[in-house]
């Protein structure tokens with residue numbers, strides 16, 4: 001075969017591929033999607049120029065941005081204090097605003113793309129997969145990354161009261177994606193904290209805007225009324241299941257996040273007679289957060305709680321069609337028992353509740369309160385035993401999503 005034949009073949013394949021491409025994009029019919037991640041579900045890049053570091057071996061200055069979250073090397077025991085000091089926020093109890101640790105610049109990469117919400121680390125280690133199984137399935141159904149499926153990562157340390165810029169950008173992303181997809185309404189898929197965040201966002205929007213741009217909201221494992229787990233994090237720290245991390249070593253960073261205070265159990269879902277935390281000295285219910293924060297020696301925590309507790313309380317219907325999906329029958333912290341030897345700095349005994357392993361069942365079911373409160377349907381489905389993260393890889397969940405996205 002001569003060179004000309006090969007050239008012809010290249011030419012022929014180019015035409016064929018172009019043709020297939022056109023057919024595929026003309027045939028593709030699906031609602032465009034925006035992915036809103038949960039707590040810990042966005043990547044952070046940091047650049048340092050610090051005067052003070054916790055240990056002499058911590059890096060003070062970097063020329064470029066480096067991956068801070070999620071970067072498993074940053075969590076290794078010998079450098080964890082450096083990480084915590086870079087990741088923590090500083091709360092100003094006069095302005096009620098947070099800022100980065102002094103000398104740390106943090107940015108959230110990948111807004112509008114899917115890469116940084118599909119995997120939580122830039123090298124795509126399999127342990128850090130996040131929205132990737134859902135997006136990979138969507139691509140098989142004809143979706144295009146960055147065009148018909150897009151990500152909206154954010155600074156998950158903050159609660160909605162400090163995310164005005166983000167909500168502005170999210171509005172523009174939704175409108176842009178709508179236009180890029182032949183004026184087709186958007187489906188928002190949220191995970192965990194991404195759902196109360198989406199609710200807050202939708203509560204701020206006018207009904208005509210929602211009617212024009214939003215097809216529906218698919219909520220996976222939504223935290224509608226908080227979770228008891230956050231109280232352990234505030235008291236003694238939480239390694240979030242990473243065995244090499246000692247909870248007490250990351251507590252300073254975790255406490256500094258107003259998003260944690262926002263997700264504390266709500267008094268709509270827990271009564272004043274239910275003990276959430278018990279110490280050798282007293283019991284704490286939803287009505288005792290002020291004393292709780294004094295006793296764990298973190299008074300700013302109560303101010304953060306006050307700044308954030310009203311944001312979606314009382315719950316107000318989103319004004320868009322909602323698909324509320326969650327798991328159940330997974331052991332979930334329901335009550336924390338501290339003794340003289342572990343209060344408040346070591347791990348408590350945990351009395352288990354029903355839930356998805358992270359969020360208590362009553363909070364997951366919070367979306368049911370929207371039924372009958374809005375003109376649009378509120379669909380509700382439990383996926384038996386779907387754990388909080390596992391819900392993102394479950395075949396039955398992905399099949400449900402497919403049905404919503406491809407049914408006009």
Ligand SMILES: *[C@@H]1O[C@H](CO)[C@@H](O)[C@H](O)[C@H]1NC(C)=O
Nearest residue numbers: 091092093094299300301303
């Ligand atoms: C604010 O923080 C300062 C310094 O930590 C502290 O002395 C003061 O009591 C705090 N104010 C309130 C209202 O908590």
Ligand SMILES: *[C@@H]1O[C@H](CO)[C@@H](O)[C@H](O)[C@H]1NC(C)=O
Nearest residue numbers: 108111154163165166167169
């Ligand atoms: C919002 O978008 C602007 C302009 O692209 C960008 O500079 C800013 O960092 C974004 N803010 C957030 C919180 O995403």
Ligand SMILES: *[C@@H]1O[C@H](CO)[C@@H](O)[C@H](O)[C@H]1NC(C)=O
Nearest residue numbers: 025026027028029181182183
């Ligand atoms: C775009 O939408 C219009 C009106 O709904 C429709 O007639 C047209 O076929 C659509 N074009 C594509 C490429 O889907």
Ligand SMILES: *[C@@H]1O[C@H](CO)[C@@H](O)[C@H](O)[C@H]1NC(C)=O
Nearest residue numbers: 275278279280281282283284
């Ligand atoms: C906490 O509540 C339990 C159960 O009601 C009770 O037995 C215990 O004495 C209380 N602890 C304190 C310190 O009041």
